[in-house]
Amino acid sequence: QAMECKNMGRAAPWIRDAYKQINLLFDVDASGSITADEYANMLAVMGSDADAASVFAMLDQDGDGKLIRDDVERLLLEFICSDDPQAPGSRFFCGK
Secondary structure (H helix, E strand, C coil), rough: HHHHHHCCCCCCHHHHHHHHHHHHHHHHCCCCCCCCHHHHHHHHHHCCCCCCHHHHHHHHCCCEEEHHHHHHHHHHHHHHHHCCCCCHHHCCCCCC
């Protein structure tokens, strides 16, 4: 499935489905976006000792203070397809 995404260069339908599940977990206030506080809470629950604020700043590439659907789909695609451990998507789930 990763090769499907890499070849398409965009999120496959199953990534869009994954976004829905991730949003249910992260988006505590059901606003339709993931805030820095919501992301920090998720990292804490996962036991990560990463600096959530600095990781979120890297993930939030447009600097609007939230991750919306397009942002998360981009990060998921990068998580699946990137060989770079420092790529933002590679750090999405654990902060490191």
